[in-house]
Every structure is written in structure tokens, then in C-alpha cells.
Amino acid sequence: MMLAIVLAAGTPAAGLSTATGEPLADRLAAQLRRAGADQVRFAADLDELAGLADSATGPLLVTGADLVAHTAVLRHLATSPVGPTVALVLTDPPVPGRTAVREERGQVVVAGPVGALDGDATGVFGGALRVGVDDLPNLAAAARAAAAGVLPVATPLGPAGDVAPLPVAGGGGSPASVAAGGPGSAVDRLFAGLTALGTLVFAQRVRLLVAHRVADAAGLTAAEAAVTAVDEDRAELRLSVKERDDFFSTYFVSTWSPYVVRVAARLRLTPTGVTVISVLFALAAAVLFGVGGRLALVGGAVLLYLGFVLDCVDGQLARYTRNFSAWGGWLDTMADRAKEYLVYAGLGFGVTHAGLGNGWALAIAAMTLQTVRHMTDTWYGVLHDEAARRPRTAGGGGGGIGDRLNAASTRVQADTGSLSYWLKRTVVFPIGERWALIALTVALFNPLVSLVAVLVWGTLAFAYTGALRTLRARWMWVPVLDTVDATLHRDDGPLAVRLPVVRPMGPLTLAVIAALGPAALLVAALVAAYGDGSAAGLRWWLPVALLVLLVGGLGARAAHNGPLDWLVPAALRAGEYLFAITVGVVGDVPPWLIFGYVFVLTVHHYDLTARLEKRQAAPPLHDATLGWEGRSALLALAAIVGFAGIGMATLGTYLLVVFVASVVLAWVVLPARAARASMVPVRTGGGAPG
Structure with missing residues (x-):
């Protein structure tokens, strides 16, 4: 059961009324119910919120009383699958009394009052957060500390750059630091204290939707107009597509897959059901690749492409309908690899069946190479997540080629849509490019050319990513x-x-x-x-x-x-x-x-x-x-x-x-x-x- 709490303490907007005459706090409570909260409570102060956190048995959805947003913003926050504790982060201009944040890889790594982050802020706290069950003790401790006027402050200790918060009840080491000073409103102080107590907080952006924190009637009127100007359902459908995807997926799938998502939603298909259908498409493609013959190869290529479209649709449908589950996420990961390797098997059989060589040897090599690559991809991602949460140890040092590579990579990733951006995303041979290469080569040539192409590009990509990642990892020393x-x-x-x-x-x-x-x-x-x-x-x-x-x-x-x-x-x-x-x-x-x-x-x-x-x-x-x-x-x-x-x-x-x-x-x-x-x-x- 999810409990939502509207915290009005220290919020000038608490007494404002909307254009319909409804108190802003009451409308926010109604939105929280539509967003999935089983129960909504109003907390007069932080001490009352701490008591509610102590007795809660499920996740808590906490908002200030000054938030004007689409209901979908709150629903996305309540259902976000990125982690147990998630905070709304906005790009609004920073104003005194609000909490600025710096995020890396979707994690809040620094939180503090506006002006204390020395220009490193990537956004401002949006006045709403979801707190997972395991983090509720920290939430209660942060609420009591903030109510007492105590804000945990992370301070550098020694040359290693480690941080440790000043003592607070229930405190511990902190992967996110809090800059000196104290935010104004109760929900801001609560959020700053929560990060200082070592809580891993993920950032939730609104992107195409609208959310603003207001302080007066004029701000409320402007925010309501901004919300009304955006079609909520259309924005949600567009948001179902990943913000940053690979070149092939972006331009050859996601340009039309949202229409499939809408149809699937109307047919009440589940993401898991779409995943199963995509597996069947890949299996059929593998069979056709094994049968051979130009018509079968072209048909298999078409089925492979459609199977990849459905592979994208299952995730988009999950995001559109907010139908997330641990089982669905696990199944999607496992199905992706099983589909790809079934296709390798079909290609290997097709090569052998056509007398073009030992296709099974090539298929085994492709599967082994891709699996080892995926193992490095997984752990390199974990490495970066960990690096975002804590500073380098004393042995890491600074500068050097690793520092330059990291800066260059950051610049390229920030230049979204540029030629260098797409080259960087394509050269690593992601899943979309692999399936596109297989479909094109098998349709135009034969399974042998397809497997050889996968092996050659995969080997080059492995060498490229392995070399650069090794240099950057040595620099990070995490x-x-x-x-x-x-x-x-x-x-x-x-x-x-x-x-x-x-x-x-x-x-x-x-x-x-x-x-x-x-x-x-x-x-x-x-x-x-x-x-x-x-x-x-x-x-x-x-x-x-x-x-x-x-x-x-x-x-x-x-x-x-x-x-x-x-x-x-x-x-x-x-x-x-x-x-x-x-x-x-x-x-x-x-x-x-x-x-x-x-x-x-x-x-x-x-x-x-x-x-x-x-x-x-x-x-x-x-x-x-x-x-x-x-x-x-x-x-x-x-x-x-x-x-x-x-x-x-x-x-x-x-x-x-x-x-x-x-x-x-x-x-x-x-x-x-x-x-x-x-x-x-x-x-x-x-x-x-x-």
C-alpha cells in the first residue's frame, strides 16, 4: 500500500486556491489518489510526517503543497522503476529557499541550497519524492532533524575526498553530499537531510510534461496555464520512447512504434505478452534463416525487424501504461539474449545446411563474443553508477589521459544528435545495429556473410570499448x-x-x-x-x-x-x-x-x-x-x-x-x-x- 503525504509546513502557497476555487492542497491530494496512492494524509509539520514514516508499511509519496503539475508527473514518480527512492527534479530557475541538485547517471549526488553548488547544479528539487520502504527510517530521521533545525552537512575529509555528514540520529556515510546552508521550506529541508543520511536517491525528470512549484497567485495562474497547454496523453505516449536510444532504434523504429503502443494498450496487451510475441517473431526468423532460399531469407529479415520493433514496444508499453514489474524486467532481459542467440543458431544451421562452411562454429563464436561483451558492459555500467555515488580513492589521482577521455566523452554525449554523438553510439554495436546488420546482410547476401559481419564488427567494437573503458576505469579508480x-x-x-x-x-x-x-x-x-x-x-x-x-x-x-x-x-x-x-x-x-x-x-x-x-x-x-x-x-x-x-x-x-x-x-x-x-x-x- 502506498501512502501519500502532503506537507504544507513552511509553504507560502499552502493557502492558495486554483482557478476553480479549490484549495491547491486539496487538488494535489486528489491528483495523488489518481496517481496511485491508496491513502492521502496531510501533515502539519515534519514531526507529524516522521510519525507517519515510522508506522508506514509501504513506500511513501511525499509532496509539498506548492506543486502544480500534470497528474502523470505524480504517477510517473509513484511508479518509477529506476530505484526505491526517487525525487522529482525540475529545470525551473533556482530561487532562494529551494534545493539545488546535481545528478549523474540519474542519481542525485549533491543537494544543497541554491547558490551553494558553485554552478554545478543540473536542476532543482521539484518538491515531491517517493521513498522506498528500506529508506523510511532515514526519512523519519531526516524529518526529526529538520524539525529541530539540524541539517546534516557533508564535509570533505582528507586528500581522498571522502565525505561524512555531521552526526544526526540514524546517520551514516553519505554517497550524496549536502552543501553547507539550509533550504527554506519543510519539504526542501526534508529532502536535503534525506540525501545527507546516505540515501541513494534517483532523479525523475518531467521532460514533455509540466511541473512547477509556485509561491503566489500569479505563479499559480502561470503554472496552471502551462499545464493546460500540454496534451497529457499525447505527451505520455511520446515519453514512452527512450530519451536517448541507438541510431537505428531512434530513426527506424521509434518514429512509428508509439502507434503500435497505443494499439497494444487499447487491446489490453501486457508488456510481457508483447515480449512473448517478439520471441515468436525471432524464432520464426531463425527457422527461415535455417531453411535458406532467397524468399525465406528475405522473409526472415522482415520478421527479424518486426520482432525488434516489438522488442522496443514492450518497454514503451510498460512506460506508457506504467505497468512495471520485477518479473517483466527480468523476462525482458532474458528474452533479448535468447532471441539473439536463437537467430545465431538459425544462421549457423543455414550456413552448414547450404554447404557454405562450418556455420555452427561461427554461431558459437558470435554467441561467446557477445556474451563476454555484455558481461563487460554490465559491470562497466555498475562501475559508472558507483563512481557517481562516491569520489575517487587516493590511488586514483587526477588528470592524465583518463581525465581527457572522460571530458571528451561527456562533451560528445552532451552534443545530442550530432555526427560525433551518433558515431559514438553506433560504433559500440548496440542491439539495434546488430539486428539491422543481420537483417540486411542475410536478405542481400546469405547467412555466412551475416555471421562474419557480426563477428568482425563485434570484435572491433569490443577492442574499441575495451581499450577506452580500461583507460577511464584506471583513471576513476573505483x-x-x-x-x-x-x-x-x-x-x-x-x-x-x-x-x-x-x-x-x-x-x-x-x-x-x-x-x-x-x-x-x-x-x-x-x-x-x-x-x-x-x-x-x-x-x-x-x-x-x-x-x-x-x-x-x-x-x-x-x-x-x-x-x-x-x-x-x-x-x-x-x-x-x-x-x-x-x-x-x-x-x-x-x-x-x-x-x-x-x-x-x-x-x-x-x-x-x-x-x-x-x-x-x-x-x-x-x-x-x-x-x-x-x-x-x-x-x-x-x-x-x-x-x-x-x-x-x-x-x-x-x-x-x-x-x-x-x-x-x-x-x-x-x-x-x-x-x-x-x-x-x-x-x-x-x-x-x-
């Missing part, structure tokens, strides 16, 4: 992997966590060494296979490659706080995939089976990264997946005794069953149990049910 469960995201099994720690080599060096062993044996196996027709003679080298692979486990219990340790998961994924492919080549396993096994591994690993991105817990049956080293050891054993194909098929089937069972547990069984438990009366001390 540890990331030590902020999460490293064992989980490394995917370590029972063997790796028991291996000793090797120093002075760090976990990244060990992980890279681990990947080099299987890579070397794979090259030798491919040379033997294409030369003599068989690589079976290298079977007894598999234990050596396995031992080299296990070197990666020597860093499992080491501190992952190096500036490049965010690359460890990707290096371990590369090592495991290369070893599995090597076992398949040496053991003469059918290429389609190798593809299937690696595909199951990617599904397992994307499950981990999807949960990381959605801030979810580990899969319920994660321990049953045996870890990267356990799976590799079993494959090696099966190959040594001459049953590589049977071993790979059995292990792959087992992992797929574990994955499906884990999904059912995580998204069906456990939520149902939790719902039933919340409805069961609790017995205490032998008394009657309460």
Missing part, C-alpha cells in the same frame, strides 16, 4: 566488485572458494591466465581438426588446460578492489566457455550440441547479471549449478573417459532443469508463499490469533 557478493557474480563453486589465495597477483590477472590455457588448447585443437580431421589426440592435454583454468579460482577469496577488477566476471566467462568449446572439439562433439551447451551457460550467467541490474537476490538454486570450475571439471572427466558428447548433453540438460526450477521457485512458488505468510495471523505466547 572498486565495484567488492560492493556486491563477489562469489555469486564470479559464479564460484565449492572448489574455487576453498582454494588458497595467491598474492601478489590480483584476481583479474589470475582470471586472464585461467582463460589463456583453454584458449591455447582450443587453437591447437582447431588446427588439428582442420588439418588431420580430428583433435582426439589432444585429449590428454585437457587436464593441463583444466589446471590452468583453475588458476582463476586462486583469486576467489581475494579482495576485488582493483580499478580493473570489474573485468573479472567477463574473464571467467570467457575461460569457461573456451574450455567447454575445447572439450567439444577434442571430444568430437557435434557442433550443434556445443552451441546448445554454451547457450545454457549464457542463460545461467544472464540470469545473474539481470538480477544484478534489477537489484534482486541470487537465484534460489544457485548452489546447485556447481560453479564454473565444477562444471569444467565434470566436462574434462567426461572427455578423458571418452564420453564428451554424453557428458556435455547430460550436464547441459541438468543445468537447464535447475534454471527452470529456479525460475519457478523465484517467480511463482516463493512469492506465493510470502503472500500466504503475510495473511496468516501470528501466534505469540500461546495467545489467540491476533
Whole structure:
């Protein structure tokens, strides 16, 4: 249940009436109900708000009484999926008494009175915020502190640039700092105190909608006129499109996909339903690519394009209808990768079926490359999010090439729509460009050209992004992997966590060494296979490659706080995939089976990264997946005794069953149990049910 609180304290506009004669605070309360609040309360002061926060069992939606906005603005704030605690940020001219903010990557990193941010402000607090359940204690503490006239102030400590707020009840370290001074209205003081208490606050922009804070009747009249001048539904439909997307998506999909969104909404389709339809389109395209023939290839290209349109529509529909769910977000991430790799399978089969070469080998290479790339993309995003929340450590230093690259990237990203902007977004080979390249090359040429094009562009993009990101990461010097469960995201099994720690080599060096062993044996196996027709003679080298692979486990219990340790998961994924492919080549396993096994591994690993991105817990049956080293050891054993194909098929089937069972547990069984438990009366001390 969501409770909304209108805080009128210290707001001159609290007594204003709208053009219809309705008190502004009453109209705001009605809008909050339409925005999704189950109950609306008026708080006379911050102490009363603190009491409401103490007793709340769900998220709180807090607004000042001076906000004039579309109802959609409040609905977007109430339903925002970016994080548990979200604040409305406006581009209104700063006025005394308001709180200015600086945001990075959608996070509020500095909040303070207007004029105290030295020109670094990116907006002003909009007088409304949604506070997640876990942050309610901080909200109550900030309210009581502000009511007592105490504002936590973050001050620099030492050369490292760390910050720490002055003591406040319930306080702690703060990723967002608060500039010295005190905002005027109660809701501004509340927001400034909340950020100072270490609360991670995300920013919600209004974009095409209207929201203003007013102080007098003239301001109210002007704000109401601005709200009336904008068609709310039309603006919401346009807002369903991502503000910044890739070139192909922007100009070849989003120009007409909103019309599909409106039709889907009228048909009452859910985002999940659209996701399922897009998977079917991709599956049909993959089948046509495998069948071959010009008509089938062109038809498959068209279906692939339409499937990508629907892939965009599901997210746009979710934003338009505000129909967000953890399940939907997870499914969308998993479906995106499954669709792409099914298409690779169709292309690989088509190449082999047409006698153009070993298409399965190309498909396996494309899938492995793309998965390792995605692992680096995920963790580089986490790196930047963490960098936005805290300053660099003393070892980072300043200036140098990393500083220049960061400044150049910021300039290019700010120059929206320019040639350099689109080149930067396109060269990294995002999903839209990948699907466009596949559709064009397969329709004009054949599946072989398509797979080769994907591999070439993907390799160049990986080299480009890898080099620049490494330089920028070394400059930022922000540890990331030590902020999460490293064992989980490394995917370590029972063997790796028991291996000793090797120093002075760090976990990244060990992980890279681990990947080099299987890579070397794979090259030798491919040379033997294409030369003599068989690589079976290298079977007894598999234990050596396995031992080299296990070197990666020597860093499992080491501190992952190096500036490049965010690359460890990707290096371990590369090592495991290369070893599995090597076992398949040496053991003469059918290429389609190798593809299937690696595909199951990617599904397992994307499950981990999807949960990381959605801030979810580990899969319920994660321990049953045996870890990267356990799976590799079993494959090696099966190959040594001459049953590589049977071993790979059995292990792959087992992992797929574990994955499906884990999904059912995580998204069906456990939520149902939790719902039933919340409805069961609790017995205490032998008394009657309460």
C-alpha cells in the first residue's frame, strides 16, 4: 500500500486556491489518489510526517503543497522503476529557499541550497519524492532533524575526498553530499537531510510534461496555464520512447512504434505478452534463416525487424501504461539474449545446411563474443553508477589521459544528435545495429556473410570499448566488485572458494591466465581438426588446460578492489566457455550440441547479471549449478573417459532443469508463499490469533 503525504509546513502557497476555487492542497491530494496512492494524509509539520514514516508499511509519496503539475508527473514518480527512492527534479530557475541538485547517471549526488553548488547544479528539487520502504527510517530521521533545525552537512575529509555528514540520529556515510546552508521550506529541508543520511536517491525528470512549484497567485495562474497547454496523453505516449536510444532504434523504429503502443494498450496487451510475441517473431526468423532460399531469407529479415520493433514496444508499453514489474524486467532481459542467440543458431544451421562452411562454429563464436561483451558492459555500467555515488580513492589521482577521455566523452554525449554523438553510439554495436546488420546482410547476401559481419564488427567494437573503458576505469579508480557478493557474480563453486589465495597477483590477472590455457588448447585443437580431421589426440592435454583454468579460482577469496577488477566476471566467462568449446572439439562433439551447451551457460550467467541490474537476490538454486570450475571439471572427466558428447548433453540438460526450477521457485512458488505468510495471523505466547 502506498501512502501519500502532503506537507504544507513552511509553504507560502499552502493557502492558495486554483482557478476553480479549490484549495491547491486539496487538488494535489486528489491528483495523488489518481496517481496511485491508496491513502492521502496531510501533515502539519515534519514531526507529524516522521510519525507517519515510522508506522508506514509501504513506500511513501511525499509532496509539498506548492506543486502544480500534470497528474502523470505524480504517477510517473509513484511508479518509477529506476530505484526505491526517487525525487522529482525540475529545470525551473533556482530561487532562494529551494534545493539545488546535481545528478549523474540519474542519481542525485549533491543537494544543497541554491547558490551553494558553485554552478554545478543540473536542476532543482521539484518538491515531491517517493521513498522506498528500506529508506523510511532515514526519512523519519531526516524529518526529526529538520524539525529541530539540524541539517546534516557533508564535509570533505582528507586528500581522498571522502565525505561524512555531521552526526544526526540514524546517520551514516553519505554517497550524496549536502552543501553547507539550509533550504527554506519543510519539504526542501526534508529532502536535503534525506540525501545527507546516505540515501541513494534517483532523479525523475518531467521532460514533455509540466511541473512547477509556485509561491503566489500569479505563479499559480502561470503554472496552471502551462499545464493546460500540454496534451497529457499525447505527451505520455511520446515519453514512452527512450530519451536517448541507438541510431537505428531512434530513426527506424521509434518514429512509428508509439502507434503500435497505443494499439497494444487499447487491446489490453501486457508488456510481457508483447515480449512473448517478439520471441515468436525471432524464432520464426531463425527457422527461415535455417531453411535458406532467397524468399525465406528475405522473409526472415522482415520478421527479424518486426520482432525488434516489438522488442522496443514492450518497454514503451510498460512506460506508457506504467505497468512495471520485477518479473517483466527480468523476462525482458532474458528474452533479448535468447532471441539473439536463437537467430545465431538459425544462421549457423543455414550456413552448414547450404554447404557454405562450418556455420555452427561461427554461431558459437558470435554467441561467446557477445556474451563476454555484455558481461563487460554490465559491470562497466555498475562501475559508472558507483563512481557517481562516491569520489575517487587516493590511488586514483587526477588528470592524465583518463581525465581527457572522460571530458571528451561527456562533451560528445552532451552534443545530442550530432555526427560525433551518433558515431559514438553506433560504433559500440548496440542491439539495434546488430539486428539491422543481420537483417540486411542475410536478405542481400546469405547467412555466412551475416555471421562474419557480426563477428568482425563485434570484435572491433569490443577492442574499441575495451581499450577506452580500461583507460577511464584506471583513471576513476573505483572498486565495484567488492560492493556486491563477489562469489555469486564470479559464479564460484565449492572448489574455487576453498582454494588458497595467491598474492601478489590480483584476481583479474589470475582470471586472464585461467582463460589463456583453454584458449591455447582450443587453437591447437582447431588446427588439428582442420588439418588431420580430428583433435582426439589432444585429449590428454585437457587436464593441463583444466589446471590452468583453475588458476582463476586462486583469486576467489581475494579482495576485488582493483580499478580493473570489474573485468573479472567477463574473464571467467570467457575461460569457461573456451574450455567447454575445447572439450567439444577434442571430444568430437557435434557442433550443434556445443552451441546448445554454451547457450545454457549464457542463460545461467544472464540470469545473474539481470538480477544484478534489477537489484534482486541470487537465484534460489544457485548452489546447485556447481560453479564454473565444477562444471569444467565434470566436462574434462567426461572427455578423458571418452564420453564428451554424453557428458556435455547430460550436464547441459541438468543445468537447464535447475534454471527452470529456479525460475519457478523465484517467480511463482516463493512469492506465493510470502503472500500466504503475510495473511496468516501470528501466534505469540500461546495467545489467540491476533
